[in-house]
Each structure stands twice: as structure tokens, then as C-alpha cells.
Amino acid sequence: MERVAAVRRVRLRVGEGELAGLVARVREVKGSGQGGGGVVPAEFVDELIDYWVGGYDWRIYEDRLNGYEHFATEIGGQFVHFMHSRAGRAEASAVLLTHVWPSGVLDVVDSAGGLRSTHHLVMPSIAFTALAEPGGLMRRLGYDEFVVRDDRGGVPAAGAGVTAERREFAPEELAEVRWFNENLNAVNDEQQVRALVLSAAMLAWNSQHADRDAILTGVTLAWFAPRLHAE
Template sequence: MSSDILPFRIEIPQADLDDLQTRLDLTRFAEELPDEYGVSVKRVRRLAEYWRNGYDWRAWEAKINRWPQFTTVIDGQRVHFLHVRSSRSDALPLILTHGWPGSLVEFLDVIEPLSRDFHLVIPSLPGFGFSAPVLESGWGTLRTARAWAELMNRLGYERYGAVGNDGGSMVSPEIGRFAPANVVGVHVTQIFSFPTGDPAEFVDMTEEEQAAMGVLQRFWEEMGAFNTLHSQQPQTLAHALADSPVGLLGWMAQLFDLELDDDFVITNVALHWLTGTAGSAIRFYYENAKAGWQPTEPTTTPIGLASAKGDFQSIQRFAERDHKNIAQWHTYERGGHYAAHLSPAVYAGDVRAFFTDLLGD
């Protein structure tokens, strides 16, 4: 297997953009009843109209191309990543991992503030964006974590931190488990620790914990269908997502908060569309569901949480069961699920403070 690291630049062919425009022009929108049955036609129409007549992919292409990009092949899979070196010679490297339906676009607004103090490696998850469609099975959380450890090793980083949001909040702790001698700490925006069903786990729950349980229950009862479908039959959905950009927009919009700006939403959707990875990306859920892997021991690498009101609410008693070295537990009033985009200064400040405290700088 080649360990070459090759320079990369995003250059979507104009023919692909013209084809997208034609498909947007020919969209057949769904009908809907007045009640809420999911992502509304009104919202999809508005976003699609902006995509057709206002959105500028080339501007976003240039925004991403502003940063050094590379590809390399790890475990048979092409991996695309940004690699931004700090001017500080003693800077700690960080590897930042996104989730679905996001992309590395999640972290664009924190590159400048974080790169003052850290070397940044921001990969596209295998099967997402320019990390090419995954063509073989097994690319879930664990295989990705091992690949990220190899990527950091290949870049010459022996000591580094792991940072994640959404799916990246699952991958990053596993990098620490896989390479504990290398990972100094893990910073995440969610800790996905759930009840096991043991009644003893619910004894003496605080009001805050009970409220978090309520948020979790409502999410799975009202918004969990995507997870079930991705985990069971991703290919069944992939046919529609590969053929209709507005269909892809409607499906991905269910997990893009209403407070997000249209450019952020459309860029994430367009990146999946233009790279042909809409179906490949959702298989991440299937691989995790079919792996059936459960850690027998808690993680020991220091882990820090920076959650936001309005996002998935982590529950500390369950987190402490799965992670024995929780070094930080912060909750912010705003930021939502995409805190690095919505509150970049707060997010970057939390990441900086977490690793500074760990290193004693």
C-alpha cells in the first residue's frame, strides 16, 4: 500500500455544475398537508430556490481551497484532508473529525483562531466528500479511528489531540483508545453514553439529568427514523439520494438546525452531491450497527465535553461509566449541534483552554 501524501485542490468540472443546475430546474416537489410530517415543502422550496439562483459553489470552493489539502491512501481507502500548520513550532497537532450530514465545512470558521496555537488536520470521513465513495464494507467508527491514528503517524505527529463533533464525537475517543501513548486528550461536543436498562442507573437522577433524558427520548421518538434507515437499508435510500439533489437536500435538512445559514446548509449538501458520496456517507451508520462492537473497558485518555443547549444532551453519570478520565464538562447557552460554525469564538476558546490545561501551558 502506498503511503504517498499528494497535494489536492477542489476543481469541480463545470459540466457537473451545469448538470446540477438542470436537475434543480426540473425538480418535482412533493405535496404536503398543513400539519408537520417532516421537513416541510416550504423549507425545501426556499432552500432549493436559493441553490438554483443565489448560491455560489465556486466561492465556497475557493474558500476551502484557501487551505492546504492533500490525499493519501490508508487501508485501501483514499482519504482527503486539510493540513494547516501553525506558525508556532511547538504547537500541538489536533485532528478534527466531523459527522453526518456535515463535512469538514463544519470547521472552516475555527481554522484561523485554532491554527494560531495548533497544527490542524481536518479529514473527510471515509466515504464522505473527497475521501471518495467507500467501495468495501467495514468503514465504521473503529476502522476510521485506526486510519486517523495512521494518518497522524504518516504526518510525523507522535503526540496530538483528537477533536470531534457528531460522528466525530464517536471516532475521537476511539483514537485515544487505539493510540493512548500518542493522544494527549480528546475534546468532543457530545458524549454518546446511554442507559443499559439497569434500573439502578436511574436512581437519584437530578432534574437536569431527567431533562436530558427527556430530550433524548423525544429525539428518538420524533427524529430517529434516519438512524434506523441508515443502519438497516442505506442502499435502498441511496438510489434516490444519488438521483435528485433536492431529494438529498430534503433528507439532509432534517438534521440542519433552522438557525443555520442557508450557505452552510447548501454547501454541505452540495459537497455530498458533487462528489457522489450521498449513499456512501450514510453507510457509516450501517457499519456501526452491524459491527456489534461494545468496549469492555472505559477509555482512560482525558476527555473534555463542550456541549450546547439545543443539541443532544450528554448525561454525566452514563459518561462516567464509559470514560474514566473526564477532565472537562462544559455546557454553553448557544451553539447548537454545529457549534464550530455558529459560535466559532466560543468553540475555539473551549478547545484551546482544554488542551492548554492538559499540557499545563
């Protein structure tokens, strides 16, 4: 019980007022010249905001993410939201399934389908590079042995065990972890919203082949995850 005492199950259902509030705040960033942080062209940021406000539908992806149970905990002073599912067999091996740049949480969900029935899955909504203590999370859930795979990897060998090592950030990955590592505890909502828009804009600009919906789902989940209510 001590190993799981700090883990709480949360309900992924964003209220209409909360969602409308975020959309209104994002809209205010348009035209301010601050959304790109001097790195992403303002026109590109404003176009992304227009789609975020008028075309993106969070509810579609909220329903999809709710195909898994959601949990939250704190590891080494860092807030961590993750999805968790257990295979039908207790002896199944555990997998920490995460994503790499420029992938996101939806890519993890896509890659989880083939593993779900045969492995216990732990799927943080943040990238492995942003997860300060991956091993601490897994041990807290009772997994002393586990394998680490990203959304581009194959099915892990049963029973294999590894120790997760946090590697240095590649320059392009800083766009994704900026929100989590630097701005999660910003002084006020205005700063947090600017950081959120900047993270989305940098991801979209640096990976223009990526699905905008996938990017916006990742950053929207990042915004609401610390605000989710316990079940």
C-alpha cells in the same frame, strides 16, 4: 511512506459543467414530493431548492475552502475527504478538528484560524460521528498522538494525546450522516441527488437558525469530494 501511501492530494475546483449538472439535478427534485422523504414539508424543501438553484453561490465558498490543502483517502472502506495544514514547528501538537451537529465544514474553517499557526490541523469535511476510524486517519498521516476538538471547543493543551472513540448517533445527527453512511454508494445519480437534497432539507428543517449557505456548502462538498481530481 507506507503510512501516507493511501492519501492523495486533490484539487478543489469544480468545473462549470459539473456544477451546472448538479444544479439541474437538484432543480428536478422540486415539486416531486420526494425531497423531504416524508419528514420535511414539501413547501420547505421547494423553497430551499429555489435558493440552492437561484441564490446560493458555491464559488464564494470554494475559494474560502481553498485556503487549505485538500486530501482524500479511504479508511475502513469509507471515503474520507479532509483539509490539512501544518504549523511552522515540526514539534507542534496535532489536532483532529471536526464539527458537531448542526455545524458544518465552514464552522470548522472558522474555528481553525486561531489554531493554524500553532498546531498541525486535520479537518475532515464530515462530522466526527460519521468518521468511522478517526485514529486510523491520524495515524496514517503520521500522528501517533493528537487531540480531538470540535468547532465549539477551545485551544487544546500542547502535547495532549487522546484516543478517539466513536459515539452513538443522536437522533438529530442522523440527518447529517445519512448522506455519508447510507447513500454515498447509491445505485444511480438520481438516488444520490434525492439523498443529497433530503440531507440538506433535514439539516435546514431541524436547525432553522443555521445559515443556509453553510448547510449547502457542506452538502455540495459532500457531492463533489469523491469526484475531485488528484493534483
